[in-house]
Amino acid sequence: MKMTPQARTKAKQRDGLRPAYEFAYRKAQPNRFAERTRPGSVAVLLDPDVAEVFKNAELVNSVLRALIATIRTR
Numbered sequence: 001m002k003m004t005p006q007a008r009t010k011a012k013q014r015d016g017l018r019p020a021y022e023f024a025y026r027k028a029q030p031n032r033f034a035e036r037t038r039p040g041s042v043a044v045l046l047d048p049d050v051a052e053v054f055k056n057a058e059l060v061n062s063v064l065r066a067l068i069a070t071i072r073t074r
Contacts, residue, residue: 037043046054054060 046060054063
């Protein structure tokens with residue numbers, strides 16, 4: 001059974017996704033953030049309340065290293 005135009009519109013509105021997407025490879029650009037990452041590093045998303053406290057990667061890493069040291073001594 002074919003979907004009517006009205007049924008297609010309802011299905012599209014339900015999940016907000018199109019049935020298919022086309023990617024324009026000719027318009028693609030290199031990742032502008034790729035140079036910031038170091039080999040072997042992992043990106044992690046912080047919740048907004050945590051990001052307010054830790055303004056940069058050095059602070060996050062120092063606290064995590066202190067936590068690791070505390071866990072290992074137990």
